[in-house]
Amino acid sequence: MKEVCIDINGLTVAAAVDDSTTLLRFIRGAAGLTGTKAGCENGECGACTVIMDGKAVRSCLILAAEAHGASVTTVEGLANKEELHPLQQAFVDHGAVQCGFCVPGMLMASKALLDANPTAGPEEIRAALGGHLCRCGGYKAMADAVRDVASRKPQQ
């Protein structure tokens, strides 16, 4: 067992977990935040994507103990109380959410992209979302939603 402390969406979550527990299981279990989805748990689908210390990562491929002391943002950290994050609103406006299972991962990958590059173009958006699987096949609407937010940024 390891005593693990991780800052998740600005709150410190501390728990004693088995050494083999993944960050994904820590987020969904110890932290009780089930927005981050467990899909393949093998690094292949992107559903578990969160932002750790500024970078998009697959939480199923990281041990919770490795993330001790790190800062993590999950999909629950996007909205400002009742107000959706611009990316969330754009996903809704573009009809990009079907069953929604892949959406938390897509949103976090998009947020990491726009945090680093607020005016990302179509190629960069494709590269950022390229490793994410959507069983409902909504890829185009999602890329359009991110493009929409990226093209608005400079005027703000």
Added chain:
Amino acid sequence: MRIVYEKPATLEELFSLMKLLPEGPGVKLLAGGTDLLPQLRAGRSGPEAKERPILIIADIKRIQEFNGIHETDKGLFIGAAETMRAVAEHPLVRRYQALAEGAGRMGCLEIQNRATIGGNICNGSPSADSLPGLLVYDAKAVIISEAPDGTAPRERTMPLERFLLGPGKVDLRPGEALRAVVLPRPPENSQSRYYRRTRVKGMDLSGINAAIYCESPEPKAGAAAWPAACGLTGFRIAFGAVWPTVARARMAEDILNSEPVTRQSFERAAEAVLADMKPRESSMRATPDYKRAMIPVLIEMGISEMGGASD
């Protein structure tokens, strides 16, 4: 088997963990974990873990000696724990184009943010995406272990190509770790390209991959473009998934480098690779026939892109 995670802060701490071998617990190094975590989950953690009640996972990311990308008098030093993303983006790696491209095209962004170059090498995949680029730049492997008398750590350096022994096998003895790769500085007039072919456009391991390197004399205005004599020399070619490890196609290099490159010498060079190839019949990602068809295509793409062909 119980897993115990350790994050040594120094080489000394790492070596004292590794010394627990061979009786007590097994020890497995952890870098990005993108190969190791799926392997652990599937119960494939290698002989280190077999029949041992405890497996120590030693995280090397925090140890300074495994980090950093900088110039040295022997060439460009890339620490084993540097991520594929860092390799793809670092300004000093840019001149080693086939390596930067290979690192930037593996997996997807989130994988590249964690996966390390040392893990890519040590996992020993016959089509690892960093390896063709590393091999055409004659990269050296820097291997580190504890000194017998417990003073300064010991380092040995060997050509990276010889470090690769077979699928999943590299030349690391008990108590050793890959510290870094060092790439000799290439001549100013050198260039390289990286190619990979996958079954699907999205995320997939390479079915076949290649790096092509060459040097060109000062470009003259109006110089001929491939397939005319384009003046390229000094070819180095590496293929993945063609032999049991990523390897240099020296027989093809010798043909291309012994005379001005023409369509005839290019065809003989491709033939030489085809005659020597040993692809796995059982590969899920590309059949031997597909690889046979791609070998000449990839070599010619390299020559024509670097030789100024317009098509």
